Amino acid sequence: MPKRVDHDQRRRQIGDALLRIASSRGLQSASMREVAAEAGVSLRLVQYYFHTKEELLLAALGYLGEQLAARVEERIRALGPVTPRSVVHGTLTAVLPTDDESRRLTRAYTGYYTLVLSEPDLADRHGATYPDKIERLLGGQLRQAQENGEVDPGLDPELIAAGLLALTNGLGSSVLGGQRDGQAALEILTYHLDRVFTPPRRAG
Template sequence: MAAQVDHEERRRQIAEALLRIADTQGLQSASMRAVAAEAGVSLRLVQYYFSTKEGLLMDALARLGGQLQARMASWISAAGDPPTPRAMITAVLSCILPTDPESRRITRTYAAYYTLVLSDPALAEQHVTAQPDLLEGFLAKQLRAAQEAGEADPRRNPELTAAGLLAMVNGLGSSVLGGQRDGEAALAVLGYHLDELFARPGPRLEV
Protein backbone atom coordinates (compact mmCIF):
# COMPACT_ATOMS: atom_id res chain seq x y z
CA MET A 1 0.00 0.00 0.00
CA ALA A 2 2.82 2.39 0.83
CA ALA A 3 4.36 1.85 -2.61
CA GLN A 4 1.01 2.65 -4.30
CA VAL A 5 0.69 5.85 -2.33
CA ASP A 6 4.22 6.86 -3.30
CA HIS A 7 3.51 6.21 -6.99
CA GLU A 8 0.36 8.32 -6.88
CA GLU A 9 2.20 11.13 -5.12
CA ARG A 10 4.88 11.07 -7.83
CA ARG A 11 2.23 11.21 -10.58
CA ARG A 12 0.55 14.10 -8.79
CA GLN A 13 3.88 15.94 -8.46
CA ILE A 14 4.54 15.62 -12.18
CA ALA A 15 1.01 16.51 -13.27
CA GLU A 16 0.90 19.59 -11.05
CA ALA A 17 4.22 20.71 -12.51
CA LEU A 18 2.58 20.65 -15.94
CA LEU A 19 -0.38 22.65 -14.60
CA ARG A 20 1.97 25.31 -13.22
CA ILE A 21 3.66 25.65 -16.60
CA ALA A 22 0.26 25.81 -18.34
CA ASP A 23 -0.79 28.60 -15.97
CA THR A 24 2.30 30.75 -16.31
CA GLN A 25 3.62 29.96 -19.81
CA GLY A 26 0.97 28.05 -21.73
CA LEU A 27 0.93 24.41 -22.75
CA GLN A 28 3.13 25.10 -25.77
CA SER A 29 5.98 25.42 -23.24
CA ALA A 30 5.10 22.20 -21.38
CA SER A 31 7.47 19.76 -23.01
CA MET A 32 8.24 16.56 -21.12
CA ARG A 33 11.71 17.96 -20.40
CA ALA A 34 10.29 21.25 -19.10
CA VAL A 35 7.83 19.38 -16.90
CA ALA A 36 10.64 17.27 -15.49
CA ALA A 37 12.62 20.39 -14.63
CA GLU A 38 9.60 22.06 -13.03
CA ALA A 39 8.85 18.94 -10.99
CA GLY A 40 12.48 18.53 -9.95
CA VAL A 41 12.74 15.00 -11.35
CA SER A 42 14.51 13.37 -14.27
CA LEU A 43 13.04 13.20 -17.76
CA ARG A 44 13.28 9.41 -17.53
CA LEU A 45 11.07 9.43 -14.44
CA VAL A 46 8.44 11.54 -16.20
CA GLN A 47 8.50 9.09 -19.12
CA TYR A 48 8.21 6.18 -16.69
CA TYR A 49 4.96 7.50 -15.23
CA PHE A 50 3.62 9.02 -18.46
CA SER A 51 4.71 7.23 -21.58
CA THR A 52 3.11 9.86 -23.84
CA LYS A 53 2.64 13.62 -23.70
CA GLU A 54 -1.08 13.18 -24.27
CA GLY A 55 -1.32 10.86 -21.28
CA LEU A 56 0.31 13.48 -19.08
CA LEU A 57 -1.92 16.24 -20.47
CA MET A 58 -5.08 14.26 -19.78
CA ASP A 59 -4.00 13.22 -16.29
CA ALA A 60 -3.27 16.85 -15.43
CA LEU A 61 -6.58 17.96 -16.94
CA ALA A 62 -8.46 15.46 -14.77
CA ARG A 63 -6.68 16.81 -11.69
CA LEU A 64 -7.54 20.37 -12.71
CA GLY A 65 -11.17 19.30 -13.02
CA GLY A 66 -10.98 17.80 -9.54
CA GLN A 67 -9.69 21.10 -8.17
CA LEU A 68 -12.59 22.97 -9.77
CA GLN A 69 -15.10 20.43 -8.45
CA ALA A 70 -13.70 20.77 -4.94
CA ARG A 71 -14.03 24.55 -5.20
CA MET A 72 -17.61 24.23 -6.39
CA ALA A 73 -18.47 21.84 -3.57
CA SER A 74 -17.08 24.31 -1.04
CA TRP A 75 -19.10 27.19 -2.48
CA ILE A 76 -22.27 25.10 -2.68
CA SER A 77 -21.90 23.99 0.93
CA ALA A 78 -21.75 27.64 1.95
CA ALA A 79 -24.88 28.49 -0.05
CA GLY A 80 -27.39 27.01 2.40
CA ASP A 81 -28.49 23.74 3.98
CA PRO A 82 -29.94 22.64 1.72
CA PRO A 83 -29.24 25.27 -0.94
CA THR A 84 -32.05 26.33 -3.25
CA PRO A 85 -31.63 25.76 -6.99
CA ARG A 86 -30.90 29.47 -7.41
CA ALA A 87 -28.32 29.38 -4.63
CA MET A 88 -26.63 26.37 -6.25
CA ILE A 89 -26.57 27.98 -9.70
CA THR A 90 -25.25 31.23 -8.23
CA ALA A 91 -22.55 29.43 -6.24
CA VAL A 92 -21.37 27.33 -9.18
CA LEU A 93 -21.21 30.20 -11.66
CA SER A 94 -19.70 32.64 -9.16
CA CYS A 95 -16.93 30.27 -8.14
CA ILE A 96 -15.87 29.87 -11.78
CA LEU A 97 -15.30 33.60 -12.22
CA PRO A 98 -11.63 34.59 -11.65
CA THR A 99 -12.18 36.68 -8.54
CA ASP A 100 -9.33 35.34 -6.36
CA PRO A 101 -5.88 33.75 -6.90
CA GLU A 102 -7.20 30.18 -7.00
CA SER A 103 -9.96 30.87 -9.53
CA ARG A 104 -7.62 32.98 -11.67
CA ARG A 105 -5.13 30.12 -11.79
CA ILE A 106 -7.84 27.61 -12.70
CA THR A 107 -9.26 29.90 -15.40
CA ARG A 108 -5.85 30.59 -16.95
CA THR A 109 -5.01 26.89 -17.00
CA TYR A 110 -8.28 25.91 -18.65
CA ALA A 111 -7.64 28.66 -21.19
CA ALA A 112 -4.28 27.02 -21.96
CA TYR A 113 -6.08 23.74 -22.67
CA TYR A 114 -8.64 25.46 -24.90
CA THR A 115 -5.79 27.03 -26.86
CA LEU A 116 -4.31 23.58 -27.33
CA VAL A 117 -7.63 22.30 -28.66
CA LEU A 118 -7.49 24.82 -31.52
CA SER A 119 -4.55 22.92 -32.98
CA ASP A 120 -5.83 19.45 -32.04
CA PRO A 121 -9.64 19.22 -32.45
CA ALA A 122 -9.56 15.48 -31.72
CA LEU A 123 -8.47 16.31 -28.20
CA ALA A 124 -11.70 18.22 -27.62
CA GLU A 125 -13.84 15.36 -28.91
CA GLN A 126 -12.11 12.83 -26.66
CA HIS A 127 -11.52 14.74 -23.45
CA VAL A 128 -11.77 18.51 -23.09
CA THR A 129 -15.51 19.02 -23.61
CA ALA A 130 -16.57 16.34 -21.11
CA GLN A 131 -16.58 18.51 -17.99
CA PRO A 132 -18.34 21.52 -19.59
CA ASP A 133 -21.04 19.15 -20.86
CA LEU A 134 -21.54 17.75 -17.36
CA LEU A 135 -21.67 21.24 -15.89
CA GLU A 136 -24.28 22.39 -18.42
CA GLY A 137 -26.36 19.33 -17.55
CA PHE A 138 -26.11 20.11 -13.83
CA LEU A 139 -27.16 23.73 -14.35
CA ALA A 140 -30.08 22.67 -16.57
CA LYS A 141 -31.26 20.27 -13.86
CA GLN A 142 -31.21 23.04 -11.27
CA LEU A 143 -33.09 25.38 -13.62
CA ARG A 144 -35.81 22.79 -14.18
CA ALA A 145 -36.15 22.37 -10.40
CA ALA A 146 -36.48 26.14 -10.00
CA GLN A 147 -39.13 26.27 -12.71
CA GLU A 148 -41.10 23.46 -11.09
CA ALA A 149 -40.96 25.35 -7.78
CA GLY A 150 -42.23 28.51 -9.47
CA GLU A 151 -38.95 30.32 -8.83
CA ALA A 152 -37.73 30.77 -12.41
CA ASP A 153 -39.24 31.86 -15.70
CA PRO A 154 -41.08 28.76 -17.02
CA ARG A 155 -40.76 29.97 -20.60
CA ARG A 156 -36.99 29.51 -20.63
CA ASN A 157 -35.46 26.37 -22.14
CA PRO A 158 -33.30 24.91 -19.32
CA GLU A 159 -30.64 23.40 -21.59
CA LEU A 160 -30.21 26.49 -23.76
CA THR A 161 -30.31 28.79 -20.74
CA ALA A 162 -27.67 26.72 -18.95
CA ALA A 163 -25.44 26.80 -22.03
CA GLY A 164 -25.89 30.56 -22.30
CA LEU A 165 -25.10 31.17 -18.64
CA LEU A 166 -21.94 29.10 -18.81
CA ALA A 167 -20.83 30.81 -22.02
CA MET A 168 -21.46 34.20 -20.40
CA VAL A 169 -19.40 33.30 -17.35
CA ASN A 170 -16.55 32.07 -19.55
CA GLY A 171 -16.67 35.34 -21.46
CA LEU A 172 -16.74 37.36 -18.24
CA GLY A 173 -13.75 35.37 -17.01
CA SER A 174 -11.79 36.32 -20.12
CA SER A 175 -12.73 39.97 -19.65
CA VAL A 176 -11.44 39.87 -16.07
CA LEU A 177 -8.15 38.24 -17.06
CA GLY A 178 -7.83 40.73 -19.92
CA GLY A 179 -8.31 43.69 -17.60
CA GLN A 180 -11.61 44.94 -19.04
CA ARG A 181 -13.36 44.65 -15.67
CA ASP A 182 -12.56 43.37 -12.19
CA GLY A 183 -14.04 40.39 -10.42
CA GLU A 184 -16.61 42.46 -8.54
CA ALA A 185 -17.91 43.94 -11.78
CA ALA A 186 -18.11 40.47 -13.35
CA LEU A 187 -20.14 39.21 -10.38
CA ALA A 188 -22.46 42.19 -10.79
CA VAL A 189 -23.10 41.27 -14.44
CA LEU A 190 -23.80 37.67 -13.46
CA GLY A 191 -26.13 38.79 -10.68
CA TYR A 192 -28.06 41.05 -13.06
CA HIS A 193 -28.80 38.18 -15.44
CA LEU A 194 -29.70 35.78 -12.64
CA ASP A 195 -32.10 38.36 -11.21
CA GLU A 196 -33.83 38.47 -14.59
CA LEU A 197 -33.97 34.69 -14.83
CA PHE A 198 -35.40 34.22 -11.35
CA ALA A 199 -37.68 37.26 -11.33
CA ARG A 200 -41.26 36.37 -10.56
CA PRO A 201 -43.86 37.81 -12.98
CA GLY A 202 -45.50 40.92 -11.60
CA PRO A 203 -49.25 41.59 -11.60
CA ARG A 204 -50.84 42.31 -14.95
CA LEU A 205 -51.52 46.03 -15.37
CA GLU A 206 -55.07 46.99 -16.23
CA VAL A 207 -55.39 49.30 -19.24
Protein backbone atom coordinates (compact mmCIF):
# COMPACT_ATOMS: atom_id res chain seq x y z
CA MET A 1 0.00 0.00 0.00
CA PRO A 2 1.56 3.37 -1.02
CA LYS A 3 2.59 5.71 1.76
CA ARG A 4 0.11 8.56 2.28
CA VAL A 5 1.67 11.99 1.82
CA ASP A 6 0.90 14.71 4.37
CA HIS A 7 0.71 17.68 2.02
CA ASP A 8 0.67 20.31 4.76
CA GLN A 9 3.76 18.76 6.33
CA ARG A 10 5.51 18.70 2.96
CA ARG A 11 4.65 22.36 2.33
CA ARG A 12 6.06 23.26 5.74
CA GLN A 13 9.19 21.24 5.05
CA ILE A 14 9.80 23.35 1.96
CA GLY A 15 8.83 26.59 3.72
CA ASP A 16 11.18 25.84 6.60
CA ALA A 17 13.99 25.30 4.09
CA LEU A 18 13.37 28.79 2.70
CA LEU A 19 13.42 30.23 6.22
CA ARG A 20 16.77 28.57 6.91
CA ILE A 21 18.14 30.21 3.78
CA ALA A 22 16.62 33.54 4.87
CA SER A 23 18.29 33.36 8.28
CA SER A 24 21.68 32.26 6.98
CA ARG A 25 22.19 33.70 3.50
CA GLY A 26 19.35 36.10 2.74
CA LEU A 27 16.62 35.85 0.15
CA GLN A 28 17.80 37.98 -2.76
CA SER A 29 19.48 35.12 -4.57
CA ALA A 30 17.41 32.24 -3.17
CA SER A 31 16.11 30.27 -6.13
CA MET A 32 13.51 27.51 -6.18
CA ARG A 33 16.35 25.10 -6.99
CA GLU A 34 18.32 26.24 -3.93
CA VAL A 35 15.24 25.78 -1.74
CA ALA A 36 14.74 22.29 -3.15
CA ALA A 37 18.34 21.38 -2.30
CA GLU A 38 17.98 22.80 1.22
CA ALA A 39 14.75 20.85 1.77
CA GLY A 40 16.20 17.64 0.31
CA VAL A 41 13.47 17.33 -2.32
CA SER A 42 13.29 17.69 -6.08
CA LEU A 43 12.75 21.02 -7.84
CA ARG A 44 9.64 19.53 -9.42
CA LEU A 45 8.19 18.85 -5.98
CA VAL A 46 8.80 22.44 -4.86
CA GLN A 47 7.08 23.68 -8.02
CA TYR A 48 4.20 21.28 -7.41
CA TYR A 49 3.43 22.86 -4.03
CA PHE A 50 4.43 26.44 -4.89
CA HIS A 51 3.90 27.56 -8.46
CA THR A 52 5.97 30.73 -8.08
CA LYS A 53 8.76 31.93 -5.83
CA GLU A 54 6.49 34.69 -4.55
CA GLU A 55 3.91 32.13 -3.47
CA LEU A 56 6.63 30.28 -1.57
CA LEU A 57 7.92 33.49 0.02
CA LEU A 58 4.47 34.40 1.32
CA ALA A 59 3.72 30.91 2.63
CA ALA A 60 7.05 30.78 4.46
CA LEU A 61 6.42 34.25 5.91
CA GLY A 62 3.16 32.89 7.32
CA TYR A 63 5.02 29.97 8.90
CA LEU A 64 7.53 32.42 10.36
CA GLY A 65 4.71 34.42 11.90
CA GLU A 66 3.30 31.26 13.48
CA GLN A 67 6.70 30.42 14.98
CA LEU A 68 7.06 33.89 16.45
CA ALA A 69 3.50 33.80 17.83
CA ALA A 70 4.23 30.47 19.54
CA ARG A 71 7.41 31.91 21.06
CA VAL A 72 5.52 34.98 22.31
CA GLU A 73 2.84 32.81 23.90
CA GLU A 74 5.46 30.61 25.57
CA ARG A 75 7.35 33.64 26.90
CA ILE A 76 4.18 35.22 28.33
CA ARG A 77 3.20 31.97 30.06
CA ALA A 78 6.67 31.70 31.60
CA LEU A 79 6.22 35.09 33.26
CA GLY A 80 3.36 33.82 35.44
CA PRO A 81 -0.08 35.47 35.77
CA VAL A 82 -1.13 37.25 32.60
CA THR A 83 -1.13 41.03 33.07
CA PRO A 84 -0.74 43.92 30.62
CA ARG A 85 2.90 44.26 31.66
CA SER A 86 3.62 40.53 31.26
CA VAL A 87 2.07 40.55 27.78
CA VAL A 88 4.08 43.60 26.68
CA HIS A 89 7.29 42.31 28.29
CA GLY A 90 6.81 38.77 26.99
CA THR A 91 6.03 39.92 23.46
CA LEU A 92 8.99 42.26 23.14
CA THR A 93 11.53 39.96 24.79
CA ALA A 94 10.36 37.14 22.52
CA VAL A 95 11.26 39.32 19.53
CA LEU A 96 14.64 40.35 20.96
CA PRO A 97 17.47 38.05 19.71
CA THR A 98 18.82 36.73 23.00
CA ASP A 99 19.16 33.01 22.17
CA ASP A 100 19.58 30.75 19.15
CA GLU A 101 15.89 30.53 18.31
CA SER A 102 15.20 34.26 18.56
CA ARG A 103 18.34 35.03 16.54
CA ARG A 104 17.11 32.66 13.83
CA LEU A 105 13.69 34.32 13.79
CA THR A 106 15.20 37.81 13.71
CA ARG A 107 17.60 36.95 10.88
CA ALA A 108 14.76 35.39 8.88
CA TYR A 109 12.62 38.52 9.27
CA THR A 110 15.64 40.62 8.34
CA GLY A 111 15.92 38.54 5.17
CA TYR A 112 12.38 39.53 4.26
CA TYR A 113 12.90 43.20 5.10
CA THR A 114 16.02 43.29 2.94
CA LEU A 115 14.15 41.63 0.07
CA VAL A 116 11.40 44.25 0.27
CA LEU A 117 14.02 47.00 0.00
CA SER A 118 15.15 45.57 -3.32
CA GLU A 119 11.62 44.59 -4.45
CA PRO A 120 9.28 47.27 -3.02
CA ASP A 121 6.39 46.12 -5.23
CA LEU A 122 6.29 42.95 -3.11
CA ALA A 123 5.32 45.03 -0.08
CA ASP A 124 2.81 47.01 -2.14
CA ARG A 125 1.07 43.84 -3.28
CA HIS A 126 1.04 41.95 -0.03
CA GLY A 127 2.25 44.18 2.79
CA ALA A 128 4.00 43.08 5.98
CA THR A 129 1.18 43.07 8.51
CA TYR A 130 2.79 41.22 11.41
CA PRO A 131 4.48 44.32 12.91
CA ASP A 132 1.12 46.13 12.70
CA LYS A 133 -0.54 43.28 14.61
CA ILE A 134 2.12 43.45 17.31
CA GLU A 135 1.70 47.21 17.62
CA ARG A 136 -2.07 46.83 18.01
CA LEU A 137 -1.57 44.13 20.65
CA LEU A 138 0.89 46.26 22.59
CA GLY A 139 -1.28 49.36 22.27
CA GLY A 140 -4.30 47.52 23.64
CA GLN A 141 -2.33 46.18 26.59
CA LEU A 142 -0.91 49.61 27.38
CA ARG A 143 -4.39 51.11 27.30
CA GLN A 144 -5.56 48.43 29.72
CA ALA A 145 -2.57 49.20 31.95
CA GLN A 146 -3.64 52.85 31.97
CA GLU A 147 -7.11 51.84 33.14
CA ASN A 148 -5.46 49.75 35.87
CA GLY A 149 -3.40 52.74 37.02
CA GLU A 150 -0.10 51.14 35.98
CA VAL A 151 0.74 53.61 33.19
CA ASP A 152 0.48 57.40 33.12
CA PRO A 153 -2.93 58.27 31.60
CA GLY A 154 -1.31 61.18 29.78
CA LEU A 155 0.70 58.87 27.52
CA ASP A 156 -0.50 57.81 24.07
CA PRO A 157 -0.66 53.98 24.10
CA GLU A 158 -0.35 53.62 20.33
CA LEU A 159 2.68 55.88 20.10
CA ILE A 160 4.34 54.18 23.07
CA ALA A 161 3.65 50.77 21.48
CA ALA A 162 5.19 51.86 18.18
CA GLY A 163 8.20 53.30 19.98
CA LEU A 164 8.79 50.18 22.08
CA LEU A 165 8.59 47.94 19.03
CA ALA A 166 10.96 50.21 17.08
CA LEU A 167 13.34 50.18 20.05
CA THR A 168 13.21 46.38 20.20
CA ASN A 169 13.86 46.05 16.47
CA GLY A 170 16.76 48.48 16.70
CA LEU A 171 18.24 46.61 19.65
CA GLY A 172 17.86 43.38 17.70
CA SER A 173 19.84 44.84 14.81
CA SER A 174 22.56 45.99 17.20
CA VAL A 175 22.82 42.47 18.65
CA LEU A 176 23.05 40.84 15.21
CA GLY A 177 25.60 43.47 14.20
CA GLY A 178 27.78 42.75 17.23
CA GLN A 179 27.40 46.15 18.89
CA ARG A 180 26.08 44.59 22.12
CA ASP A 181 25.05 41.17 23.38
CA GLY A 182 21.55 39.95 24.07
CA GLN A 183 21.76 40.54 27.82
CA ALA A 184 22.74 44.18 27.33
CA ALA A 185 19.88 44.65 24.88
CA LEU A 186 17.46 43.08 27.37
CA GLU A 187 18.64 45.45 30.10
CA ILE A 188 18.02 48.46 27.85
CA LEU A 189 14.55 47.25 26.91
CA THR A 190 13.68 46.51 30.56
CA TYR A 191 14.84 50.00 31.55
CA HIS A 192 12.42 51.61 29.11
CA LEU A 193 9.57 49.27 30.09
CA ASP A 194 10.12 50.22 33.75
CA ARG A 195 9.77 53.89 32.78
CA VAL A 196 6.51 53.24 30.92
CA PHE A 197 5.03 51.09 33.67
CA THR A 198 5.65 53.64 36.41
CA PRO A 199 2.35 55.30 37.38
CA PRO A 200 2.45 59.05 38.09
CA ARG A 201 3.06 59.99 41.71
CA ARG A 202 0.10 61.51 43.49
CA ALA A 203 0.57 64.96 44.95
CA GLY A 204 0.66 65.11 48.74
